[in-house]
Amino acid sequence: xxEEIDQKLLExxxxxxxxxxxxxxxxxxxxxxxxxxxxxxxxxxxxxxxKARETVQINRLRQLAEDAHLDPDFSEKFIxxxxxxxxxxxxxxxxx
Amino acid sequence: xxEEIDQKLLExxxxxxxxxxxxxxxxxxxxxxxxxxxxxxxxxxxxxxxKARETVQINRLRQLAEDAHLDPDFSEKFIxxxxxxxxxxxxxxxxx
Numbered sequence: 007x008x009e010e011i012d013q014k015l016l017e018x019x020x021x022x023x024x025x026x027x028x029x030x031x032x033x034x035x036x037x038x039x040x041x042x043x044x045x046x047x048x049x050x051x052x053x054x055x056x057k058a059r060e061t062v063q064i065n066r067l068r069q070l071a072e073d074a075h076l077d078p079d080f081s082e083k084f085i086x087x088x089x090x091x092x093x094x095x096x097x098x099x100x101x102x
Numbered sequence: 103x104x105e106e107i108d109q110k111l112l113e114x115x116x117x118x119x120x121x122x123x124x125x126x127x128x129x130x131x132x133x134x135x136x137x138x139x140x141x142x143x144x145x146x147x148x149x150x151x152x153k154a155r156e157t158v159q160i161n162r163l164r165q166l167a168e169d170a171h172l173d174p175d176f177s178e179k180f181i182x183x184x185x186x187x188x189x190x191x192x193x194x195x196x197x198x
Binding site for chain 2: 015018019022023025026029031037042067075076081084085
């Protein structure tokens with residue numbers, strides 16, 4: 007029975023591992039773009055954070071999450087987690 | 103000049119928005135699998151968290167991140183953020 011459990015769990019975990027590899031690669035692309043944004047903001051003396059933009063992003067993602075049957079509250083926590091990292095990176099680029 | 107700045111930022115933001123939509127949809131798939139894991143663990147009386155598995159996941163993602171030129175420390179924070187949510191969901195399924 008233990009072996010059977012392991013086989014089933016292993017199957018699920020293989021899917022999770024594949025999905026995680028996809029997430030890492032997509033996140034890497036996302037940070038490439040936000041690094042460009044960071045440099046662009048520095049060159050044009052724009053502030054690292056943009057609250058109006060963040061509000062639009064959060065509302066859009068909550069809607070997308072709902073359509074995809076993902077908890078909208080989790081999607082909001084997720085985008086805030088990413089944005090915090092982006093702003094830390096923008097501040098580094100800016101030399102703060 | 104302001105209009106030019108906006109055009110460039112808009113371009114970057116369109117890419118970010120597309121990437122975020124991809125992330126939300128992939129995350130939704132990931133939680134579908136972990137929900138199955140949660141139900142399976144409940145049925146087989148397995149604990150919600152599995153520290154050995156988490157260590158393997160973290161080390162694997164750090165390596166993947168490095169290969170993809172993403173900050174490995176960020177990838178570790180990211181997977182911990184996701185795992186925390188998964189364990190919360192497993193505990194809910196378990197009725198804790």
